[in-house]
Amino acid sequence: MGFALGAVGGCILGATEDPVDKILSVMTSSGPLKPVMAEVRAVGALGLGTLMGFTALTTSVTSVIAGVILAALTASVFVALKSCNVSYKNSFGLWVSAGIAGTLGTTLSGATFGRATEWIVKNYGMVGVLGVLSLFTALKPPLHVLFEVCWNCRETCFNVSSEVRSRERKQIENTEWQQRKRATVKIEKSILSIEKGGDTRGMDDRTKWITEQREREEIERRKTENEEAEMEERSIQDWINTVVVKYVEFLAFSGIPMTAVAIVTSAFGLFGYGNHQSVFLVLLVLVSGIAYFLLKSTDFKFWMLVGCMGMFATFLIAMLTLHAGQEVVASAMRMRKAGRNQSRETISTQMNYQSSLEAVNAAFFAAKLCQLGLGATVGGTLVRRAAGEVKVIVGAALVTGVLLAGMEALSPVLGDAGTAGAMLGVVGAAGVSVGATLASAARWSSQPGTLGTIGGVIIGALGMGKWHMVNIGLQLPVAYMFAMLNPF
Template sequence: MENKNPADVNRLKEAVLGFALGALGGCILGVTEDPVDRILLVMTAEGPLTPVMQEVQTVGPLGLGTLLGATALTTATTSVIAGVILAAAVASVFVALKNCGASFTPSAGLWVSAGVAGAFGTTLSGATFGATVEWIVNRYSMVGLFWTLSLFTVLKPPLSFLFKILWSRGEACCSLGSEVSSREREQIEMAQWQQRQRLAMQMEQRILTLEKGGSPNGAVSRETRAYEQREREELERRRTDKEEAEMQQRTIQDWINTVVIKHVDFLAFSGIPMTVVAIVTSGFGMSGYGDHQAALIALLALVAIITYFLLSSNNFKFWMLVGCMGMLATFVIAMLTLHAGQTALMDAKKMRAAGRSQSREDIGSRMNLQSSLEALNAAFFVAKLCQLGLGATVGGALVRRGAGEAKVIAGAAALAGSLLAGQVVLAPALSEGGNAGALLGVVATAGVSVGGAAAAAGGSSSWWGTLATMGGLVLGALALGQWHAVNIGLQVPAAFVFAMINPF
């Protein structure tokens, strides 16, 4: 009987493990489909939709689409970045406290504490932003949302600068751990110096003994020499371990700082392009030109100009890429919103040609309804893609950083499941906007698991492992996502692309 090739056995094991991990990430993504669909149905019901419908005439269909799209993407990115920053802060404190010891190893406690903090922060901030947007729309209409979004976009760059200063101050406050570490290093060096002094004294005693005609081994016993040898080896080992621990601690702290700075820049500047588009198109609408062809031409020109300048930048950064993607998504939402209203108008013309005439008020109401429905549906779906993609970026970065693909995928899936269960329990206490924001936060956490699976597939040593992981991811998402092939077909590739992006 022939022996199996060890390489084939390893590839088979890798494929089986990859399929299991991919299926786990896909399943948690699929589990979020039904709750998200239910909350979207609630948000597009007659009651919540009424304030939006009333404002179509104020800001125009293009303005409504860009305003809702920019708001949804801004709140989505802000909630994810809030979770990332909270996770980084917890990890930084954990690293600073561990620095007091003689060794530092990125234990499971580091990743667990950071993961729980990030998932909780994303979900809580998502619920807060969702409830806030709902309150602004109900109380101050779309005009209030327009001014709030504009003010928030203007304030983000100076706030990001202030946050960087506070972050550096906070890191300086953690210097106590490094001082303790320095004292411990000095103690080791002092012990080694004392040992060298004793060795020098012993050598002098041996020389004196030889000069007097005695035995060179009589001054120091064999047990003493063995003990001193062990002491020298122990001190050398402690010194080496301490240097390695300090280097490892500094490396992971530098990585945490890089993550924070990059994400703060991303939060501060990525929303500017789409907010500018929303301001211009909403301005046309409030000036009475919301349905005018000039608004569409200005929108196309503005998107093209901003995209060109960002993509042609010599110092291209991650926020520029995502800013362009968000602006293009906002543009698509605006087009869908405009198209929905035009479709309702064409249907009314067909009904009039068939002898079923409608009043101008009924036609206008129907157009406003369709535009509002399309704007909310598209904006919510784009926000979901944004949350999923940014979560996948974090998951992919963690896997490539060496956090362990199984830990990232399984841990994020467990956190997403726990948060989903918590959201179900707390749903009666939250508003529709709060529930929607919380669910999007759960989607972001699930995106970490999906991104980890995508990164594991990309980093597999064989095609079998890559295909098995991606196959498990797609099948798991479809099976528990009620076989929504279109939604899953858009979400999985988006998560895969974001997981492969290195924002650092």
């Protein structure tokens, strides 16, 4: 059983490798790469790497949170409108509706952000993207407060369930009162009959007493079911509220560290210091200072951890972008020693190309890891919530498979950037299945179950991923780490 579940989660992760590689190869072709190459001259290699990482991670986080909020809203409506006699924890419709809504929300928002980013880059460059995302980062905290107010007010719109429960509670109380009244009348008649010395054989009619006993038991059963359903509804609504509050808080504040790093690095690049080693030192000090301040916080929260991870990922992308350009210079120096000189224009063009190529590749891979990790967080949380390992793993895998099949038909409509954003959303859906699988592996009471599940994930991912050992080898530890996180 563990191996089968692991194979399902691993296979759906491996199935995303080839489509992601195809869209990445399209994005790194000469045409789409030209606007990015122009930005290297404006902000330098460090600035370009920071901006690419900042853009990719911010859009990925936003699309995932959009999916989570849509899924939570759908689940909340489902619970509010559902009959009180249904167990929400075991309700198939609840998890299916929430899962489909969340996946579609993530995928469609990813496609929208991809198209919007492409349009901004073509018309205003990466500096325009920096301005838009910086404004978005500044607006997120007040929007976070506004969203919480609107979310808390939604209960007035979803009061159908409480009205149904109130009517049923009154009906049960009325039935119980009538049953007690009938019993009281019978007792009074029996007492009067005894006092008058009448015949009391009518009281010994067992059929009547059995019928009344069944009525009392039925009333007690209905009352118990109504109370349990009400408690279960309140429990799942409270959990949905916790999820939404935490993830909206994560969206509102996790991008602040990356925004600070991107603004400082881009400012140096705009003044012509984008390739200087001094900028690297300033960037390193800035990243270390922000990370130290956040990690030393007494009230440490989920957004602080992931915000630091995103900031370090942005820093790493900037380093890889700078290193790619320096490799071109080192290669030109070796060629010069061998007697083959290159013009300065040729070296500069190659530097810009390699830096742009590395920035796009690294940013896209970081965004993929971000989507996978956040999806794994959702999957792991659902398993720990006892939503059902099989339902979460297989359901997320089926939805991901359907989206992968639909990407071929939708790619002409979405365009390259839109398809890339939608594909990252698909990776997030696959991350839900993988995270649920890895979380279930830790819940096995026996070692063979744990090893079988992990073995199924690895074999399935490598087999379906055409043995991309480096990519899969980096993604699985990230998925496991996020699946084990408890953001609540």
